[in-house]
Amino acid sequence: MVSQRLGVRLGTSADRDWIFRLRHAVYAEELGQHSTDPAGRLSDDLDDHGVGYLVATCDGSPVGFVSITPPWVGHWSLDKYLSRVDLPLLDAPDVFEVRILTVAAPWRGTGAAAVLMYAALRWVQSRGGRQVVAMGRAELAGMYRAAGLSPTGHTVVAGAVTFDVLAGDVATLADRTQRRYAPVLNRLGDAVDWQLDAPMRPGSDGCAHGGASFDGIGADFRRLHRRREIVAADVLDAWFAPAPGVLEILAEDPAWHARTSPPVAADGLRARIAAARGVPAGSLTLGAGSSDLLFRAFREWLTPASRVLLVDPSYGEYAHLATEVIGCRVDRLAIGPADGWRIDLERFADTLAGADYDLAVLVNPNNPTGGQLPVRALHDMLRRVPTRTRIWVDEAYVGYAGWDQSLASSAAERPNLVVCTSMSKMYALSGMRVAYLISDPATAASLGRWTPPWPVSLPAQLAAVAALRDPAYYAARWAETTVLRAELAAALGAVDPAAVIDEAVANFLLITLPDGGPSAAEVVAACRRDDVYLRDLSPMSPAFQGRTIRVAVKDPAGNARIVAAYRAAVTAALRPAGAATR
Structure with a gap:
């Protein structure tokens, strides 16, 4: 032949x-x-x-x-x-x-x-x-x-x-x-x-970080001018600038910032965080972003014999670390669009009570689905959790919901509760890599033995301290984000009324595409041709059925470009009439 x-x-x-x-x-x-x-x-x-x-x-x-x-x-x-x-x-x-x-x-x-x-x-x-x-x-x-x-x-x-x-x-x-x-x-x-919408060679898996938008800029930093041409709505970096005090201190003496070793244990930053959150300084563990902290903590607490409960879908790093890095037995509590992506805390508590778990993780507000669990319901759930099961609560976006929804004060007192807070998304400091854990002092002291010196760089310490000094600025930006998110949701919903738009509590929303049209992968690929980067959630979980896109809220100009690119992608008839969509 x-x-x-x-x-x-x-x-x-x-x-x-x-x-x-x-x-x-x-x-x-x-x-x-x-x-x-x-x-x-x-x-x-x-x-x-x-x-x-x-x-x-x-x-x-x-x-x-x-x-x-x-x-x-x-x-x-x-x-x-x-x-x-x-x-x-x-x-x-x-x-x-x-x-x-x-x-x-x-x-x-x-x-x-x-x-x-x-x-x-x-x-x-x-x-x-x-x-x-x-x-x-x-x-x-x-x-x-x-x-x-x-x-x-x-x-x-x-x-x-x-x-x-x-x-x-x-x-x-x-x-x-x-x-x-x-x-x-x-x-x-x-x-x-x-000709499939999945690339032939696998790229990032469900816990991809940084999105694909840096591919359009170039990781070698030779085309940084492209940052002004690209709408990076595939990552959840803040659309707004850091507080004015952050910009001032970073601009004051950048040569000194670059060449000077930071305070070895970041004691000034630790004291500022403790004051801002109303917790003892001894309950804090600092790190260069939440991934630094969870890798450090999980490898200390877990072994391949450990059993872990995760919500599915949720932030993919937890499943990656527990299954691929450590090799734990991981069970998943599935949520889906039929229940509005709601985490059922009764079922969560029942599951923990019915088995011998070492660790359970909640992301609140949840990423990528965006729902928020009320703090009172969380307290009720915690009363039912076996004392030997450690609960890790990721509060990377809690500021958007309100600080009164945080479990920080409880974590400082309760031996089996740990709260992780990143300053990346809420404080527009993603590039600085600053995060902290709040736990009881004994847990913090144990983790301190595995914390290297200089866990946070000097520019990052300076920026974080300055940011925490201006809560009013950030509260105003979070409120503005809520308005921008609602406007973006309305504009996207008008493009195709058959699509379902789910507003998150934080700085993003979800689009679930209807049957009979292009897949999430196809829409995302089409938008990239217009330099608009959105996140296809399909690889994270079957719950998304290949049809759900996460969109980060940007400024008004960025949101307008998102809507225009999405409209072009949806109306371009990416599939021939009558084509199968799954």
């Missing part, structure tokens, strides 16, 4: 007849799994309920496909053969079913099957999938095991065909694929016509 170019794309409604005919030819006529149909077509009820197809092509013509059932469909092909008792994995909110990988006979052995398997992995990754389950023909078990899938111990017989039920951890599969097949993937990158 003459060499032809392989490709892969999302199947459209126009592909369905071809897919159903190939399914009939292979699974009814060739393999005898199903009875033959006079119409020569084979489909099932999942085809009417949101199942997606990826299609392999040769020079643009379809030659094979793989079907993916995401968790939001609510049922699986495997439900016909196994109960949830047989295979509890099917009840997980983050499992995707990959099924009926099929290549037409003339193209078997061309690499089309390998392209489809890899494309399915990338598509699942891009939608936040953490586990996959599949039925693989028993005679092809070696191929599936080589890809990293493992038998579950279940076998399914359908007609004349025997299938092994296999499963795999998505992160492990992706790591194995990148390590074992990197040269092949590098070659495929040039040879395959890749």
Whole structure:
């Protein structure tokens, strides 16, 4: 056969007849799994309920496909053969079913099957999938095991065909694929016509930091003029400048700031924070941003034998550190759009009471969903928490909700409560890297043993102290943010009334795109062509279903550019009419 170019794309409604005919030819006529149909077509009820197809092509013509059932469909092909008792994995909110990988006979052995398997992995990754389950023909078990899938111990017989039920951890599969097949993937990158909205090679995962907007500026800082051309709404940096006193002290003697070692333990900053928050100085642990603190604390408190409870979706660094770095057992309390992204504290407390957890994390207000838990409800929940379970509350955005919503004073007294506060987003000091933990003095002293000297740079100490001296300035900016957020939400909502706009308590909002239009990845990519960077939340969690975008609030000019870019992306008919969106 003459060499032809392989490709892969999302199947459209126009592909369905071809897919159903190939399914009939292979699974009814060739393999005898199903009875033959006079119409020569084979489909099932999942085809009417949101199942997606990826299609392999040769020079643009379809030659094979793989079907993916995401968790939001609510049922699986495997439900016909196994109960949830047989295979509890099917009840997980983050499992995707990959099924009926099929290549037409003339193209078997061309690499089309390998392209489809890899494309399915990338598509699942891009939608936040953490586990996959599949039925693989028993005679092809070696191929599936080589890809990293493992038998579950279940076998399914359908007609004349025997299938092994296999499963795999998505992160492990992706790591194995990148390590074992990197040269092949590098070659495929040039040879395959890749048309999925997920990039062929994985970039940042669900805990990406700094967003992609610095890609437009350049990390080598040679094109800093680009910072004025780009709207960086993919990160939650403040839209406003730091307080005037911050700018004055940083401009006063920058040469001295750069060459001078800071106070070794940042005692002046510590005293200023203690006074501002009404807590003892001995209850504070300082760090160069919240990531510095959580890496230091979690590695001190947790081991691979530890059990951790997280909210899903929430700030991705916690899951990354607990699962990928330390290797803890992590359970997730799922929230979703059906309940307005609300964290059910009753269920949270019940979950903690029903198991032996070492640590549980709450982000309040939650990022990226934006909801806020009232402080009174938090106090009620804390009374039910087992004393051996440490509760970590991330209050990076609490100033937007009001300082009266903070648990700071309780954390200074309660041995199993720690509050983490970043000065990055609320005080417009993201570049300075200043954060602090509030805990009981014994916990602070323990963490102090693992705190290096000079944990916060001199410019950062100077800026943070100056910022804390001007609470009125920041209170005014936070109030202004609320107004700008409401205006931005109204303008975005007017672009497409079918989209759902969820205002956060903090400096961002969510857009959930309607079915039948472009995916979040496609809208985000289109906006970047206008130098407007938004955040596709899809890789963080299946709860976003590939359709949710987070948008940081900017100044009026920046917000106007966000709305214009979003309008252009939505109205540009990124998909042909009738195309499948999932």
